[in-house]
Amino acid sequence: MFQSERNEMLESFSRGPALLSSGLRRFPKKMWLYKPAPDRWSIHEIILHLADSEATAYIRCRGFIAQPGRQVLDIDPARWAGSLGYYYQSSHEALEIIPRLRRMTCRLLANLSSAVWAAEVQHPKLGPMTLERWVSLQERHIPHHLHQMLHNYEEWLKTHPPRKPAQATQHPAMASRELSMLPRAC
Secondary structure, rough: OOOOHHHHHHHHHHHHHHHHHHOOOOOHHHHHHHHHHOOOOOOHHHHHHHHHHHHHHHHHHHHHHOOOEEEEEOOOOEEEEEEHHHHHHHHHHHHHHHHHHHHHHHHHHHOOOHEEEEEEEEEOOEEEEEEEHHHHHHHHHHHHHHHHHHHHHHHHHHHHHOOOOOOOOOOHHHHHHHHHOOOOOO
């Protein structure tokens, strides 16, 4: 990968938390706990997953740099969600962690040599992987979950349709007063 392509990838990777923040504004907080099915995550749970994922990404990235050739941390997202009680954790605090860790990782990645970008580690599920490939996958993680959140929202809307706006009604006395203020026809 050319340096210019790597810079574009890093720029996109760095925008993930802002993308998440702006995407979340589309969904009413009252539906963040809604699960479209028992085996699907709510928006709240997705946020907690993204925070845990960002924390493990912070460690994995450093493993690529400091210990090439070694196996990186393995996690089972479903098990973490169930065992760590995502339902009872704060999405607000999780949303504070994500941009900070991402910013620190981006700063670290910004000045690495091509040799470090090409170094491999053993990913527990994907096998040998370069730092470059890993960042490319991480770059798409938040957008993937934003699509999942959008699906949740669309499912939620099927059972919670938006209310129709109230019709503007005028008080009869107000209407007659407004009419009396109009200029009279000759």
